[in-house]
Amino acid sequence: MTAQGFPRSRRLHLKNDFKNIIQSGHKIQGFGLVLWWKPAPLGKEDVRMGLVVSRKLGSAVVRNRVKRLLREAFRLNRKRLQSGVDYIISPRNSDSLATADAAECALLGLCRKAGLVPSLPAGPESRAEL
RNA sequence: UUGACGGCCCAGAGAGCCGCCUUUGGCUUAAGUGCCUUAGGAGGAACUUCCGGACUCCACAGGGAAAUGCGCCCUGCGAAAGCAGGGGCCGUACGGGGUAAAAUCCGUACGGACGGAAAGUGCCACAGAAAACAUACCGCCUUCGGGCAAGGGUGAAAAGGUGCGGUAAGAGCGCACCGCGCACAAGGCAACGCGUGCGGCAGGGCAAACCCCGCAGGGAGCAAGGCCAAAUAUGCCCAUACGUGUCCCGCGUCAGAGGCAGAGUAGGCCGCUUAGAGUAAUGGCUCUCACAGGUGUGUAAACGCCUGACAGAAUCUGGGGUAUGGGCCGUCAACCAU
């Protein structure tokens, strides 16, 4: 797999995974997002991510757009997040995630608040240094 | 040029980098696990779920009926829903014509869920004497027994309208025109109806109230339905162990680490697709060009900046409805110029 790829195996798609992480994992809110995370079972070094998008967020077009932007932001910053952890992200406000930059800022800001960004970089604009 | 109506078309293009889903061939892995490679990857409405059809399951001898839906006529397309064309009738507006004023009549445009109200039931508030049965309030006339419904007034609607005659006063009581009903009927495939005759008038509205007539008409839906199948529980079998017994067989008991069974949960597969299915792909960034709109500078040409409609397949498919950016063509109307 290339450095920035994000195939299906890195995504959460089983109903039980979602149930498990949301019920027994950690939770933090902010930047128009909700983040649940939980260390993955032993032997898994990868970062996995799932999305939960409610119908209250908007029409199918709005929901698809938010999901794509969040997935893109996660894909580009996957190496900077703590590995061996499963993430579930749920947007609560489509206005604060209207562009790719905004989605990236929100995701990184919330992860830093949760202590899941070990290298402590300056911000999303320093991505080119990695 | 602008507007309305009708019809057709498009849904920005190209390049680079990073990615996603399915797929062809090859290598690889415990494993569609990973790598390389081939090809493909949202719409005109994919929206809505308002009608159809295919498909699947359930129900069902045959026939009838109900719920429910639809409703002028003809033709064409269609499997059906529905759509298109033409015609009839009705309503509204405008114009013509006509008149004392109207109406009948002619034309144009727009609209019409447009079978039946003399099959039955029901409802019609308030006002008004009275709302469909004439019990007639003010009133008119009178020979004081009674006669009348013209005028007033109420209302959405009041037992034909206007005019003339007539009368005690009145009234289709009589006449003309108009309206209405019935019968016949030129014509037309039909809806309908040129017209003729009869009748002085039968009698309001509502069926998107029940209903009657005609036609259609079993129910549910791919989360339909089918297949495979952990764990757990149940049943059966076998070996071991223990008990009985001197021992073996046999019999009994407990446990599991075994095997089998049907049912079947989690889960998986098929249904399912030359886009495809699952937390659900079809994306992000940069540059160039094009189009449209907004805005700023400028006399202008031009240049700069900003913005990019509605909307995302989920078994497939035919329609209806709704949302929405732009282009072209046609018809009509208004305005400007010649």
Place this chain on the structure above:
RNA sequence: GGAGUCGUGGUGUAGCCUGGUCUAACACGCUGCCCUGUCAAGGCAGAGACCGCGGGUUCGAAUCCCGUCGACUCCG
């Protein structure tokens, strides 16, 4: 994806089926006054919805019919 239910003052409901003095009722809430040293409770008075939106039927629509928008529920 499919099948349904419901929109009425600030909130929760009634009225709709069977159209009419509906200018829309009830409870809580709200406003003012009285009561009290003050608050609550109580008493008196009052404001607030043209019935989600747009058409149609009808003399007349919250009610009937059609379209549309929004909210909610169920089906593995």
